[in-house]
Amino acid sequence: MKSELEQKFVNLLEKHQNIVHKICRMYADNEAQHKDLFQDITVQLWKAYPKFRGEAKFSTWMYRVALNTAITLYRKQKRGIKTQNIDSVGFKIEADYYDDTTEQNLKLMYAAVKELNDIDKALVFLYLEDKNYTEISETLGISEVNARVKMNRIKKKLKTIINP
């Protein structure tokens, strides 16, 4: 028998699972790692759930716990073949939606994002998720100004990859 708390948690996670999958895409190198990380994040979310008081939005709270798991707690299992092929890192670009140059640029950018360190990945991830700098700085524990400076540097870096 599932408890009421359990049921509530499962429903919330099911509803917001995209956030976790997107973090997995960002940090996992292959499908096996994606599954492992999703599993780990689920365990950590469930362990932390009794402390979730509902003052924050469930999704906001989820970003924190899930990112913390991906960056700090999770230990990558070296199973599966490590491939750097863009299609196997999880991002699927709909080719017929873009012209060739744009498609190529997107592939290059996703590959570049994948090469970033764990912290820069988190910054880019939160940026892509439309989080403002206040939220980004609160999630990572750095100042807002420095988050902005760092993000601008990453933007520049990505720009040079496309227009060398």
Next chain:
Amino acid sequence: MDELDLLKQDWKRQEKSLPRVKTDEICQMMHKKSTSIVKWIFIISIAEFIFWLGLESLSFFENSHNVIQQLGLESFYRITLIINYAMIVVFIGLFFRNYKRISTDDNVKVLMKNIITTRKTVKAYVWFNVIAFGVSFVVVSIITINQVLENQSIEAKLVGYVILFFILVIIILILFGFYRLLYGFLTRRLYKNYKILKKIDRND
């Protein structure tokens, strides 16, 4: 259009290709074990406390009581014993206080800092033990050498001291290497990421 805006646009489109996990799959996942480094740090730390506590209560140390008496080191032994037990209580208390502070819904930097502090407490405990062991070892050995080799030449005593020094260095190197290996494996990524975060906040 800004390159990152293009990426942002496509990022939203990515949602369509994301896998979906069903509620019963989530239920199964919730109760599985995690690979969390915190769990491993906790287990290893407890093992360390037990190891050093165990070492103290070994009969070896009980039997050595006679030797201590013969060497006239009773008060030295008593004082180190009191200090040792007091320190164990302090360290275990600190360890649990730090461990309880670790929470995954803190921000990334605070979480990392709390894990590192917990780890440092145990590290300090281990070094306290290593140093305490080293000091007792040296004191007891020097007195023993002096008594056993009382009528021997200075050279013979010197050889004794050199051997003693090498034994001590080897023991400390083994312990040091063991810890580097054990925790290097667990915390390398954590320290690396923590440094990056700190660097961002220094803005250089």
